Amino acid sequence: MHPLKKLFGYAGPYRRDIYLASLYSVLNKFFDVLPEVLIGVAVDIVVNGEKSFLAKQVLGGFGITDTWHQLLLLGLLNALIWGGESLFEYLYSLKWRNLAQNLQHDLRLDAYRHVQKLDMAYFENQRTGNLLSILNEDINQMERFLNGGANQIIQVVCSSIMVSAVFFALQPSIALVALLPVPLILIGAFWFQKRLAPRYLEVREAAGDVSARLNNNLLGLATIKAFATEQFEAEHIREASDTYRQANARAILVSSAITPVIRMAILAGFTTTLVYGGWLTLHGQLAVGAYSVLVFLTQRLLWPMTSLAEVADMYQRSMAAIDRAMGLLGTPIQISYEGRHFPADSVRGDIRFEQVNFAYGERPVLHGVDLTIPAGHTVAFVGATGSGKSTLIKLLLRFYQPQSGRVRLDGQPVDELNLQDLRRCIGYVAQDTFLTDGTVADNIAYGVSGASDAEIAAAARAAEATEFIEKLPLGFATRIGERGQKLSGGQRQRLALARAILKNPPVLILDEATSAVDNETEAAIQRSLDVVSRGRTTVVIAHRLSTIRHADRIYLMEDGRIAEAGTHEQLLALDGGYAALWRLQTGERIEPRQSIAEPS
Incomplete structure (x- = not known):
C-alpha cells in the first residue's frame, strides 16, 4: 500500500480537518488567479473605455458604462479578491499546520506505545538509534510535508485546472499550445519521483544508521574514554555519516535535474503564448485585454511549477519517512496484552514451569524444564553464563513465549492472564x-x-x-x-x-542484583532481602553463592537443564557442580557425605 494511503487511513479522526484544509487551499488558489484576470480587464477598460467587455457584457444592464466608474468598481473587486486570498491563506495555513502538529503528536505517541508492546525478540534484531530515528526524524519529516508540501501539490493542480479553463474560454487555439507543457511537466515530475523513492528510502536507512551509532557511542562514552578509542569511534561515525552523505548525493543527482527540465518546458509554453498570442492580437483576432490575461496567467500557471522540484523532493523524503513510521506501527504484536484480569493482592505466588522448552532463534536455551516454586518460598538459580537462569525469569514475566510447555502462576497459565496485571504483581530488580x-x-x-x-x-x-x-x-x-x-x-x-x-509485590525477582556491587553493598542488600522476602515468593539469580545460601531451595542449571536441586547444605553434601562452585568462590574444603538430594 502506498505510504500516503497508509497515512490517510491512520488519520481517520482528522478527515474533516484534511477536507477543510484542502478546501481552503483550493479557494485560496481561486482568489490567487483572479488578479491576473483583473489586470486584463483593466487593460481592456483603459483601451476600449465605454466599449470594454465589462461595460458591454456585465455592467451595461446596471447602467455603469463610464470608464472611471468601471475602474472604481474594478478597484473594489480587487480589494475583495485580495481580502479573500489573504483570508483563505490564513485558514489553510492554520488548518494544515495544526493538522501536521496533531498527526505528528499522535503518530509519535502511538508508535512509541506500540514499540513498548513488542516482544523482546523484536529488539534483538533492531538498533535503538534506528528506532529513535523513526520516532523522531521520520515523523518530523511527515510534519514538514503536511506543513507545506500538501498545500503546494493541491494548489499546483488547482491552478492548472483553473487557468486551463480561462485559456479555453478566451482562446482555445492558444490554450492547446500553451498548456501542452503542463502534462509533460507532470509526467516528468512523476518520472523523477519514481526514481527518487528508492534513493530516499536509502537515505532514511542511512540516517537511522548514523543515529544508531551516535546513540551507542554516547551510552558507552566512559568505555571509549577508558580505552582511548576516541579516534577509532570518530572514524566509525565518519563512515556512517559518509554513507548518509553519499546516499543523499545519489538522491540529489536526480532531484536537482527536475527544475532545469521543468524550466525548459515552461519556456516553450510561455514563448508560445507571448509570440502566437501577440500575432493574433496584432491581426485583430484577440482583444488586447484577453492577450494581457493570457500572458499573465501563463506566467502564473507555469512559473510556480518550478517549485515542483522542491515539492517532489519533499514528497519523496516524506513518503520514505512515512513508510518507515507506518511500518513500525504495523509491526505485529506477538505477545498479547489481553487476558483475564486479577488484583495483585489475590496472588499467592505459586509458580510452576511445566516441560518448558525455549530457544533464541535457532539457539536452544531451555530443555524440558519442570519445577515448582511454592508460594512464600525463596528459591535461587545458579550456574554458568548462558545456562538459562535469566531466561526462566523472562518467560515468567512474558518477555518471551516458550516454544513448548507452560508457565503457571497460582495454577493459571500466564499466557491467559492480563499481561499488565501479571507484571504488576511481580517486583523485578x-x-x-x-x-x-x-x-x-x-x-x-x-x-x-x-x-x-x-x-x-x-x-x-x-x-x-x-x-x-x-x-x-x-x-x-x-x-x-x-x-x-x-x-x-x-x-x-x-x-x-x-x-x-x-x-x-507477591512475587519478587532479583536477576544478578548483586553481581556488580561491593561486599558492603552486597551485605546490605542481603540484609534487606532477609526482611522483604518474608511472606512472598522470592526468586534470586546469582553468581555469588554467599547471597543465596539461606534460600529454601537452590537450583543449579547446566545447558538449559536443572542439574542439581536442594538446600545449600544438601548440595554441598552432594559434592557435585554446586559444591565445585562453592569451593571455587570460597576456597573451602568440603567433606563428602552420604545424604544426597534428588533433583526435582
Missing part, C-alpha cells in the same frame, strides 16, 4: 538497573502512583539506602541524572531494590 532522569523519590516511586513521602522513605530504609540518600545535596529531591549516572552502581541497585519493595 535487574542487573542493569534502569533509572529515570528524575529525583531519588521519583525513582523509588516509579510505577507506584500516589506513593506518600513516608512510604518512599520506608522503602528506602528497608533497602538500606537512607544513609547515602541523606548525604545527597537535596536528599530525596536530588536529581540523579540520565540512567542514574550521578550514583554508584551499588547506590543504583539499592534504589532499584527500594522501588521493588515499595511496589510490595
Whole structure:
C-alpha cells in the first residue's frame, strides 16, 4: 500500500480537518488567479473605455458604462479578491499546520506505545538509534510535508485546472499550445519521483544508521574514554555519516535535474503564448485585454511549477519517512496484552514451569524444564553464563513465549492472564538497573502512583539506602541524572531494590542484583532481602553463592537443564557442580557425605 494511503487511513479522526484544509487551499488558489484576470480587464477598460467587455457584457444592464466608474468598481473587486486570498491563506495555513502538529503528536505517541508492546525478540534484531530515528526524524519529516508540501501539490493542480479553463474560454487555439507543457511537466515530475523513492528510502536507512551509532557511542562514552578509542569511534561515525552523505548525493543527482527540465518546458509554453498570442492580437483576432490575461496567467500557471522540484523532493523524503513510521506501527504484536484480569493482592505466588522448552532463534536455551516454586518460598538459580537462569525469569514475566510447555502462576497459565496485571504483581530488580532522569523519590516511586513521602522513605530504609540518600545535596529531591549516572552502581541497585519493595509485590525477582556491587553493598542488600522476602515468593539469580545460601531451595542449571536441586547444605553434601562452585568462590574444603538430594 502506498505510504500516503497508509497515512490517510491512520488519520481517520482528522478527515474533516484534511477536507477543510484542502478546501481552503483550493479557494485560496481561486482568489490567487483572479488578479491576473483583473489586470486584463483593466487593460481592456483603459483601451476600449465605454466599449470594454465589462461595460458591454456585465455592467451595461446596471447602467455603469463610464470608464472611471468601471475602474472604481474594478478597484473594489480587487480589494475583495485580495481580502479573500489573504483570508483563505490564513485558514489553510492554520488548518494544515495544526493538522501536521496533531498527526505528528499522535503518530509519535502511538508508535512509541506500540514499540513498548513488542516482544523482546523484536529488539534483538533492531538498533535503538534506528528506532529513535523513526520516532523522531521520520515523523518530523511527515510534519514538514503536511506543513507545506500538501498545500503546494493541491494548489499546483488547482491552478492548472483553473487557468486551463480561462485559456479555453478566451482562446482555445492558444490554450492547446500553451498548456501542452503542463502534462509533460507532470509526467516528468512523476518520472523523477519514481526514481527518487528508492534513493530516499536509502537515505532514511542511512540516517537511522548514523543515529544508531551516535546513540551507542554516547551510552558507552566512559568505555571509549577508558580505552582511548576516541579516534577509532570518530572514524566509525565518519563512515556512517559518509554513507548518509553519499546516499543523499545519489538522491540529489536526480532531484536537482527536475527544475532545469521543468524550466525548459515552461519556456516553450510561455514563448508560445507571448509570440502566437501577440500575432493574433496584432491581426485583430484577440482583444488586447484577453492577450494581457493570457500572458499573465501563463506566467502564473507555469512559473510556480518550478517549485515542483522542491515539492517532489519533499514528497519523496516524506513518503520514505512515512513508510518507515507506518511500518513500525504495523509491526505485529506477538505477545498479547489481553487476558483475564486479577488484583495483585489475590496472588499467592505459586509458580510452576511445566516441560518448558525455549530457544533464541535457532539457539536452544531451555530443555524440558519442570519445577515448582511454592508460594512464600525463596528459591535461587545458579550456574554458568548462558545456562538459562535469566531466561526462566523472562518467560515468567512474558518477555518471551516458550516454544513448548507452560508457565503457571497460582495454577493459571500466564499466557491467559492480563499481561499488565501479571507484571504488576511481580517486583523485578535487574542487573542493569534502569533509572529515570528524575529525583531519588521519583525513582523509588516509579510505577507506584500516589506513593506518600513516608512510604518512599520506608522503602528506602528497608533497602538500606537512607544513609547515602541523606548525604545527597537535596536528599530525596536530588536529581540523579540520565540512567542514574550521578550514583554508584551499588547506590543504583539499592534504589532499584527500594522501588521493588515499595511496589510490595507477591512475587519478587532479583536477576544478578548483586553481581556488580561491593561486599558492603552486597551485605546490605542481603540484609534487606532477609526482611522483604518474608511472606512472598522470592526468586534470586546469582553468581555469588554467599547471597543465596539461606534460600529454601537452590537450583543449579547446566545447558538449559536443572542439574542439581536442594538446600545449600544438601548440595554441598552432594559434592557435585554446586559444591565445585562453592569451593571455587570460597576456597573451602568440603567433606563428602552420604545424604544426597534428588533433583526435582
